[in-house]
Amino acid sequence: MIKEKAHGGLSMTTQLEQAAQFILTKTKQNILSFGDQLPTGTAEGKYKFADNGFWVGGFWTGLNWLCYELSGDQQFSAAARASKSRFTQRLYEQQETLDHDIGFLYMPTFVADYKLTGNLEARKIALDAADRLKERFNEAGQFIQAWNVWESGEAFSEENRGRIIIDCMYNLPLLFWAYEETGDEDYRRVAVAHADTCANTIIRPDFTTFHTYVFDPSTGQPKFGQTFQGYADDSCWARGQTWAIGGYTYAYKYTGDKKYLELARKLTEVYIDRVEPDFIPLWDFSVPNPSEALRDTSAAAIAAASLLELAEHVEGEEKEKYVQFADNTLQSLYHNYSTKELPDNEGLLVNACGHHPAGSDIDCSLIYGDYYFAEAVTRLLGKGKGYW
Known part of the structure; x- marks a missing residue:
């Protein structure tokens, strides 16, 4: 509690x-x-x-x-x-x-x-x-293909045939849930394989994350990390880091494999070390001129919900640390970044950052930020059963 x-x-x-x-x-x-x-x-x-x-x-x-x-x-x-x-x-x-x-x-x-x-x-x-x-599983590369080919012949789009993105880690619970419901081992096999491939490629040795990683779709050979929504290929996009935290936490929940728990812990430490003093991250941790950079409240909300799940799988001071961090994040979101005094604003949280490089959904409310904010509040009140 x-x-x-x-x-x-x-x-x-x-x-x-x-x-x-x-x-x-x-x-x-x-x-x-x-x-x-x-x-x-x-x-x-x-x-x-x-x-x-x-x-x-x-x-x-x-x-x-x-x-x-x-x-x-x-x-x-x-x-x-x-x-x-x-x-x-x-x-x-x-x-x-x-x-x-x-x-x-x-x-x-x-x-x-x-x-x-x-x-x-x-x-x-x-x-x-x-x-x-x-x-969508690529057997040669042991990964789930993230995106479809948007424009035939265009280089980045063609690379989608062999692309993973960090967000997929938070989609794996659908496969783990399907395994638990049906007993069909293939669901679990695919989810575990993808989680392992991500651990070896899209997560860097310092436990920051690439946004995307590209493989040869025919041979499965790993090629390079790349960004689409982050500041640079070698940067750490804040929301991607939070997708990884939650994704590996759920991978541990469903499998009991402690390597996933350790990954979630290491990914969390990176996030905690780099988040701003008010618990709301910059949209990318690697941006120049941080004092002028936009925040991303959606990433903060995902982090809060993910850490409350992570807290369910650890004990003692570590558990208290994660819950307290989620508490502090929610307090900051509610008191400083919510629309509680903006009755005509339809969102719950302001100052979210959707796709900065494209100039899309900048400094606004995002429905997934609103969702994870509500999930974290519901969890702390002890009323949520969890959908992941």
């Missing part, structure tokens, strides 16, 4: 309850205007939408499931299911639009529904999604 401590005269539990109420109130307001649409990031405080959810659609559904757990209010469970047809159409009729982020799309949606309500149809859809993720 977290220690009670004051902030502005309020206990930490009271602050968490206030944060939870803030999340519930704003999400309920958004339900009325969003309908079955899937939000991505904000522009001038209003969410934009993607018809098929892009790679982030599952987080709006997951946010509603979290609110259902926090409140028991069936308005949230109804909202969580409102976009079902968008996800099923994409899975069964538009498979060419899917990439390795299948876990992000179908874990906080259909796996969550099954875990919370026992919905067997949701279970089947989630298992079908796991099949699509498993099919």
Whole structure:
């Protein structure tokens, strides 16, 4: 349990309850205007939408499931299911639009529904999604191909045939869950192989991470690390580091292999050592002129949720350290970076950084930042069952 401590005269539990109420109130307001649409990031405080959810659609559904757990209010469970047809159409009729982020799309949606309500149809859809993720496995290189070829003949796009990205580590729980549900060893085999390949390539010897890593798709031979969303090929993109922390924590949870736990610990130390004093990281840890660089609250939220999961697998002072760090991160997010005093802003957190090099979703709210903020609050209140 977290220690009670004051902030502005309020206990930490009271602050968490206030944060939870803030999340519930704003999400309920958004339900009325969003309908079955899937939000991505904000522009001038209003969410934009993607018809098929892009790679982030599952987080709006997951946010509603979290609110259902926090409140028991069936308005949230109804909202969580409102976009079902968008996800099923994409899975069964538009498979060419899917990439390795299948876990992000179908874990906080259909796996969550099954875990919370026992919905067997949701279970089947989630298992079908796991099949699509498993099919992306490159046997020669022992990795899951991240992205599809966006533009035939263009060099970077062609390299996608042999590309992994660090985000995929957080998608592996879909395969581990499918193994536990079915007993089919192939799901586990693919997930473990990918985790091991990432450990040997995309994670550097100093436990920073490349954003992407490229292999020869025919032979599986490792070639080089490269960035797409980070500052430089040899930099450490903050959100990527947090995807790695959570991904290896869950790999340990599902396998019990302590090498994954050790990786999660080492990756966490890098993050803790490099995060800013207010617990919110710069968008990339390697940027020049840090005082002028943008923050990324979405990375902070992912870190908080991931460290609360990591804390479940360690004991004593180490456990307390991770929980306290997550506490401090949530306090900073809620008091300094939330929209609690911006009632017309549809997001929960401001100052998130989506794709800095492309100038896309800069200094805004991002639906996955909002989701992980809510997940961490729900966890600390002891009300979340976990969807990963």
